[in-house]
Amino acid sequence: MTIGENIKRIRERNNLTQKQLAYLSHISEGMIKQYETNVRTPKQDKVNQIAAALDVNPEVLDVPKNVVGEDMHALFRVFRNKNGKFDTAGNPQFNLPDIALWFDEWKKYQDTIASADLLSDKTERDALIAQAEDRFNYWMDIYPRSASLNHSFDDLYEEHRRKIEKPSRK
Incomplete structure (x- = not known):
């Protein structure tokens, strides 16, 4: 995903219009439109303003530069920086306590998907799956704040x- 796609995804998830995001972030609506359509790429100060308005970490909006091997090298850095080791079966073991929190949230997501598969009503099933995806994405988007909350x-x-x-209209 591009930075513009991430801005749009989170803006829409928060039920905000481009105009509302512009107001909250103190950036013109025209610039928000250009960011979301990838006509322009926001500088870091604008990314920070948009992230604050969307109540997410700025890193959530940013994307890798798509350099060949960049994702793998990011994984290598984590492995080295967190004193990664290999177990007897050759599987990597990370000294990364927060990864357990991610797996806990992933398991909740998977459990909800499994329970949705048991529903016979397609509308109910689709709604439950959409809510599970939204919940998991929201957890990741507000990390590390979400990790510090745990049970809450x-x-x-x-x-x-x-x-x-x-709000429903009457």
């Missing part, structure tokens, strides 16, 4: 969902 992340996520729900 569910409360934070519910508050997030209430904020973005569109």
Whole structure:
């Protein structure tokens, strides 16, 4: 995903218009449109403003430069920096305590998907899957704040969902 796609994805997840994001980030609506359509790439100070307005970490919006092997080298750096070792079966073992939090959230996501597969109503199943994906993405988007919350992340996520729900029209 591009930085523009990430801005748009999170803006839409938060039920914000481009105009609202412009107001919250103190950046013109025209610039937000240009960022989202990849006509322009925001400089770091603008990325920080947009991230603050979207209530996510700036790193969530940024993307690798697509240099050949960059993802693998990022993994190598983590392995080396976190004193990675190999177990007797040759599997990498990372000295990275927070990875357990990611796996916990991943398991919750997988469990919800499995329970959705048991539903016979396609609309209910699709809604449950969409909510599971949203919850997992939200957890990653606000990391490390989400990791420091542990058990209260569910409360934070519910508050997030209430904020973005569109009020029903009568």
